[in-house]
Amino acid sequence: MCTAFAADLKQFNGELDHVHLLVHYPPKVQLSKLVNSLKGVSARLLRREYDTHVRRYLWGGHFWSGSYFAGSCGGAPLTVVQRYIERQQRPVD
Template sequence: VSVKPYISPSEVVKTIKSITARYIFKKFPKLKQRKFWGSGFWSKGYYVGTTGAVSSETIKRYIENQKHV
């Protein structure tokens, strides 16, 4: 993802999580009836790194090591 330097990483993550959650709830409406609706579909945390400082392997390991609920 590439954004203007004045846009904070937290705003980017917030937007991505919001858009993807709406898409998933639209595609799978039964999820709204479960605990996901209203309690936050995504976890509160996130990871941000630049391509100059973080390898794709580091990102891949981070994603693979996330706890699954």
């Protein structure tokens, strides 16, 4: 999906109930459309591959919640943000 939006996924990690993504995207991209596409495609792929396991973690039949948090890191060095994401726990297998 990042390629379709001319975006670059720089870092990924997560915790038990959420993920962290560091994405560089062009200013013309609507962030809400990028996030919704990432959530939609990943949910379909994960449900196709791991449906039996994933089914017990769904929120009202949905893989992802309808909300997300986005923050700008324009003032922080990229290495600091990447290090923060790297130190998060990995999502549950």
